[in-house]
Amino acid sequence: MSVLTTRAPAKINLTLHVLGRRPGDGYHALESLVAFAEVADTLELTPGSDLTLDVFGPTAGPAGPLDDNLVLRAARRFADGVDGLRLGAFRLHKRLPVAAGIGGGSSDAAAALRLLAELNRLPLDHPAVIAAARATGADVPVCLDPRARMMRGAGEEIGPVLGLAALPAVLVNPGVPVATAPVFKALGLAVGQQLDGAAHPAIGRGLDAEAVLGTIAPARNDLEAPALTVAPVIGEALTLLRAQVGCRLARMSGSGATVFAVFQDQAAAQAAAEAVRTVQPGWWVEPTRLA
Numbered sequence: 699m700s701v702l703t704t705r706a707p708a709k710i711n712l713t714l715h716v717l718g719r720r721p722g723d724g725y726h727a728l729e730s731l732v733a734f735a736e737v738a739d740t741l742e743l744t745p746g747s748d749l750t751l752d753v754f755g756p757t758a759g760p761a762g763p764l765d766d767n768l769v770l771r772a773a774r775r776f777a778d779g780v781d782g783l784r785l786g787a788f789r790l791h792k793r794l795p796v797a798a799g800i801g802g803g804s805s806d807a808a809a810a811l812r813l814l815a816e817l818n819r820l821p822l823d824h825p826a827v828i829a830a831a832r833a834t835g836a837d838v839p840v841c842l843d844p845r846a847r848m849m850r851g852a853g854e855e856i857g858p859v860l861g862l863a864a865l866p867a868v869l870v871n872p873g874v875p876v877a878t879a880p881v882f883k884a885l886g887l888a889v890g891q892q893l894d895g896a897a898h899p900a901i902g903r904g905l906d907a908e909a910v911l912g913t914i915a916p917a918r919n920d921l922e923a924p925a926l927t928v929a930p931v932i933g934e935a936l937t938l939l940r941a942q943v944g945c946r947l948a949r950m951s952g953s954g955a956t957v958f959a960v961f962q963d964q965a966a967a968q969a970a971a972e973a974v975r976t977v978q979p980g981w982w983v984e985p986t987r988l989a
Contacts, residue, residue, distance in 0.1 A: 702745075702816055706809035707738035707844050708794050708869065709801030709837060710951045710958055710988050712910075713899075713917035716885065718892035725836075725852035726882060729898045731914060733862065733988040734844040735869060739806055740791040741769065743813040749773055749785040755792040757802075760875065768807035772834040776814055779826035784817050795982050797875035799925075799952030801837045808841035846989055848901060863907045864989040866967040870939060870974055871956040871982040872931045881953040884924035893920060911946055911960060918949075925954035932957060938977060942970035958988070 710733050717727040739755075751770050764770070769788050777783045788810060794802035811827050814820075820827065822842055831838040836853030848857035887893060899913050926933050932955050939948040939959035944966030948959040961967040964987070971985040 702743045702813045704741055704809045704812050705738040706741055706794075706802070706805040706841075708735040708956075708986075709733075709805055709841055709844070710735055710867075710869070711799075711919060712914050712949070712988070714919040714921055714952065715895060715898045715917065716887070716893050716920040719887040719889050720852070721890040723852075724889045726885075726887065727851055728849065728853070730849045731846070731898075731901055731917070732840050732849050733846040733865070735800075735867070735984075735986040735988055737793065737869065737984045737986045739794050739802060739809070741806060741809040741813060742789040743786050743810075743817060744789075745784060745786040745817055747785070748787065749777070751788045751790065753790045753792055755790075757795055758790075758792045760796040768803040768834055768838075769810040772807035772810045772830055772838065773814060775830035775833045776811055776826060779829055780818070780820075783814065785814070786817065788813075795871045795873075795875075795956065797877055798871050798956045799876065799950065799954045800869070800871075800956045801841060801952065804835050804837035805841045805844065807831070807834045807838045808844070811838075811842060858903075860901060861904045862901075862910050862989060863905065864987040865907055865910060866961045866964040867986055867988045868939065868942075868959050868961065868967050868971045868974065869951075869956055869982075869984045869986060870935045870958070872929075872935045872978070873981055874929045874931055874955050876925060876929050876932075876953060876955045878953045880928050881921050881925045884927050885921065886924075895920065915947060919951070921953045922950040925950060929955050931955065935981070938974055939970070942966075942973055944970065960988070
């Protein structure tokens with residue numbers, strides 16, 4: 699079989715409500731509308747007897763040790779669940795920033811599971827695929843089929859595909875890696891504690907761009923305030939995006955430091971990206987669409 703290829707798109711939390719911290723396992727219970735960007739890493743799989751990984755590209759350096767990469771961890775989990783699973787050599791072209799709140803590693807892991815499932819002619823809803831995704835990381839299951847949907851719990855509850863209209867957007871990462879644990883620590887919830895706040899709006903299927911924006915505007919990212927205490931530069935990025943012509947909504951994704959802004963059209967998004975690059979040439983800035 700020839701080389702198999704798939705995209706591993708950035709995962710963007712259009713909303714992220716923290717409901718509380720579960721008394722049983724201590725995990726934070728979340729409710730989040732997740733969409734995916736056009737900007738992505740790319741993963742290839744060449745079938746073979748050995749499981750290997752090669753990482754290259756502009757953000758390959760910060761991706762960490764190969765043996766601990768989520769691509770290999772997901773593949774090993776999958777192999778543990780299926781006797782005789784066909785494997786091979788992975789090549790990961792890394793474009794997305796690391797520790798950035800856009801699920802780059804999780805999306806890479808999900809991409810690995812997709813390719814292995816394709817190679818072995820197994821469906822994505824195969825129990826071994828789902829089990830490997832859940833065992834690899836909380837964001838991996840929602841990345842298996844990267845289309846807009848709700849994610850709940852600690853990532854294990856995945857809603858149906860929503861079919862939302864694509865949103866013209868700009869992603870900005872100020873170049874500061876932000877680990878998730880310190881942000882949740884700054885949130886300061888004790889086990890069993892609930893977080894007060896307005897309920898997450900109901901998201902209908904097939905909404906156009908105006909309806910999506912109108913629905914999510916009253917929502918929030920509950921990790922934004924604690925993340926600002928960990929990396930104040932996130933606030934600078936948000937301020938810069940909100941000052942751009944045509945910005946409709948600007949918010950942090952995940953636990954940061956990446957922020958996004960939704961624009962009235964793709965031309966406005968492109969112009970805003972160029973303006974941000976002019977002011978902050980060292981930042982990662984990408985015009986894209988979210989869907």
